[in-house]
Amino acid sequence: MIRDTANKLIEKFYGVLPYETAVHLANAQKELLKAVGSVIDEQIKWTDVHVERAHGKQPQS
Structure with a gap:
């Protein structure tokens, strides 16, 4: 609902x-949303790297 x-308001x-x-x-x-998505994807990748480094393991590619 x-x-x-919201969709009707945007269309108006x-x-x-x-x-x-x-x-x-x-x-x-659309370009702004793609840019935000790219930043989020990069942060997800780096989150895994930080966990691996914190535990003295080699980050997986």
């Missing part, structure tokens, strides 16, 4: 913008 309301926001602006903004949002 909340998700449906995009609807008031010129089409090209909405597309550009949506693409920028």
